Amino acid sequence: MSSEFKNPVIRWIDHRLPVFTMMEHSAVTYPTPKNLNYWWNFGSLAGIVLVVMILSGIFLAMNYTPHTSLAFDSVERIMRDVNYGWLLRYLHMNGASMFFVVVYIHIFRGMYYGSYKDPRELLWIIGVLIFLTMMATAFVGYTLPWGQMSFWGATVITNLFSVVPIVGDYIVQWLWGGFSVDNPTLNRFFALHYLLPFVIFALVALHLVALHQHKSNNPTGVEIKGDRDTIPFHPYYTVKDAFGLGVFLLIYLGFTFFAPNFFGEPDNYVAANPLVTPAHIVPEWYFLPFYAMLRSVPDNFIDAWGILPIIISAKAAGVCIMFGSIILLMFLPWLDTSKVRSANFRPVYKWAFWLFLFNYILLGYIGGQPPEGAMLTIGRVSTFWYFFHLLVVVPFLGKYERTLPLPESISAAVMAKESK
Amino acid sequence: MADHTTTAGHGAPHGSHGDEGDSRRDFLVLSTLTVGAVGAGLAAWPFIDTMNPSKDVLALASTEVDLSPISEGQSITVIWRGKPVFIRKRTPGEIAEAKKSLGGDKDPQADDKRTKKPEWLVVVGICTHLGCIPLGQRTGDPKGDYNGWFCPCHGSMYDTSGRIRVGPAPRNLDVPPYEFTGDTAIRIG
Numbered sequence: 001m002s003s004e005f006k007n008p009v010i011r012w013i014d015h016r017l018p019v020f021t022m023m024e025h026s027a028v029t030y031p032t033p034k035n036l037n038y039w040w041n042f043g044s045l046a047g048i049v050l051v052v053m054i055l056s057g058i059f060l061a062m063n064y065t066p067h068t069s070l071a072f073d074s075v076e077r078i079m080r081d082v083n084y085g086w087l088l089r090y091l092h093m094n095g096a097s098m099f100f101v102v103v104y105i106h107i108f109r110g111m112y113y114g115s116y117k118d119p120r121e122l123l124w125i126i127g128v129l130i131f132l133t134m135m136a137t138a139f140v141g142y143t144l145p146w147g148q149m150s151f152w153g154a155t156v157i158t159n160l161f162s163v164v165p166i167v168g169d170y171i172v173q174w175l176w177g178g179f180s181v182d183n184p185t186l187n188r189f190f191a192l193h194y195l196l197p198f199v200i201f202a203l204v205a206l207h208l209v210a211l212h213q214h215k216s217n218n219p220t221g222v223e224i225k226g227d228r229d230t231i232p233f234h235p236y237y238t239v240k241d242a243f244g245l246g247v248f249l250l251i252y253l254g255f256t257f258f259a260p261n262f263f264g265e266p267d268n269y270v271a272a273n274p275l276v277t278p279a280h281i282v283p284e285w286y287f288l289p290f291y292a293m294l295r296s297v298p299d300n301f302i303d304a305w306g307i308l309p310i311i312i313s314a315k316a317a318g319v320c321i322m323f324g325s326i327i328l329l330m331f332l333p334w335l336d337t338s339k340v341r342s343a344n345f346r347p348v349y350k351w352a353f354w355l356f357l358f359n360y361i362l363l364g365y366i367g368g369q370p371p372e373g374a375m376l377t378i379g380r381v382s383t384f385w386y387f388f389h390l391l392v393v394v395p396f397l398g399k400y401e402r403t404l405p406l407p408e409s410i411s412a413a414v415m416a417k418e419s420k
Numbered sequence: 421m422a423d424h425t426t427t428a429g430h431g432a433p434h435g436s437h438g439d440e441g442d443s444r445r446d447f448l449v450l451s452t453l454t455v456g457a458v459g460a461g462l463a464a465w466p467f468i469d470t471m472n473p474s475k476d477v478l479a480l481a482s483t484e485v486d487l488s489p490i491s492e493g494q495s496i497t498v499i500w501r502g503k504p505v506f507i508r509k510r511t512p513g514e515i516a517e518a519k520k521s522l523g524g525d526k527d528p529q530a531d532d533k534r535t536k537k538p539e540w541l542v543v544v545g546i547c548t549h550l551g552c553i554p555l556g557q558r559t560g561d562p563k564g565d566y567n568g569w570f571c572p573c574h575g576s577m578y579d580t581s582g583r584i585r586v587g588p589a590p591r592n593l594d595v596p597p598y599e600f601t602g603d604t605a606i607r608i609g
Contacts, residue, residue, distance in 0.1 A: 055467065056467070059467050059470050059471070062470070062471065063470065063474075077474070077476060080475070081474040081475040081476040081477075082470050082474040082475075083466075083469040083470055083472050083474060083475075084466035084467075084469050084470055085470055085474070087466050088466065088467070088470055
């Protein structure tokens, strides 16, 4: 094995510590389905953004002070006095948004092509865990600049835990380390914001181990059946990923240099004030769909039955719905019983998917609007549809949908397309 | 992409296009790697540069000192860039002592190369051996055999011009850049 390498130093090391063989197997000779389209770029993009976030974050941490009386000013110092501090901060701010863009596309790609199905259930579940950890990381990170949105976002989200029966208030006090969001909260959020990205990194490693066990899914959803179905990762997909990275960087750096505050809230350039809540507080855009679900539960939500409201308040129901919407994703591999993976061969599911995606974007829009009138009604219908899709539409289609005939193999599908 | 790679996918990448193909490929690979390496280097610089002194640190890089309250034979210590600077108004005896020789053999230097006005000695108060702060600023401190400063860490002794005379320190006490902004005022840095 080690004799594959010409360089004697590499050969010497590899014979004792086979890191080069591992790299060769996972990034060079790694057999990859030959029909992957550009939607398959977003996994590697997410990995690159994670590295950019960790690097820019480490250098920002060298100049940041996690104390309520200094944090806001230390961020302003980064912007004004630290060499290229503005660049690092804007890379980090916009990198967070880009990370979610890339990961959302990655998740919906998996949903369209059925990448979560047997034998890739754990791959999918680890992915959902990465998504959850990303949300936690983004949330605690947003608190650090200690602006008005930081403070009130942290206040609102930590208060969600007060709905836990009996011990809720104690949990919230425990999270705060006091009786409101204050210096102890800021300190621990900084520690967690430094820790969690490395947790994500470890989860990504597991994600890759699980991926490489059964190899990538592909647009046909048909498993790899032989060498004719695959091409080596290098140079074919390294080049394709590099090209995708170039396009991605144009967009990412476009925002960073020309519209760095596009995704931000002006209120966060006002230092935190525990005595004044901003008139219109909204979370960062990537949380908006979940925020809409949180607010969708009516106060008198199941009064007709008269029993449940005693057990669970509207506030608690909203929180359960919000967290449930993510937890439910973990069960998708078992909710979707269809043997056919790719929506390309599922004429009805394909429409259900696009409707689900549209509905999710609509939820995001609703989450950014004040919760009144038509917005509230649409938000409720959208929340209902999110769960109805996952709990009813998907299992139903898995059972009754008439799917199209699958190609014999990846290779056959490619050849058929080529001969057209 | 998929459509194009299928034709090339199974053929051996090398050899099938002949020598001309190989050199084209080498050129493309080399130029890609070069551009990539230059890009990575340019991207790395802002990250590295954030660790250099920032503008607010540089803004505090000079210190102004009013020397008028210091009487003859007295020393004060001021902070310049986070380091102690010894300022001593020397007595005529000390000046004569300093001008008598070039100091020790280790780092001989004339006293007038180390001062702008003979009565004022301005040196960085950090032992050039391993960075300790020598004693001798306060009355009652040991001043060493040459009536200057004595480093308690490893016994280096400095004379009334801050020159190393005895001990492991390799150099004289450094003279910081400074200028007189008035008869009795200096700006260090």
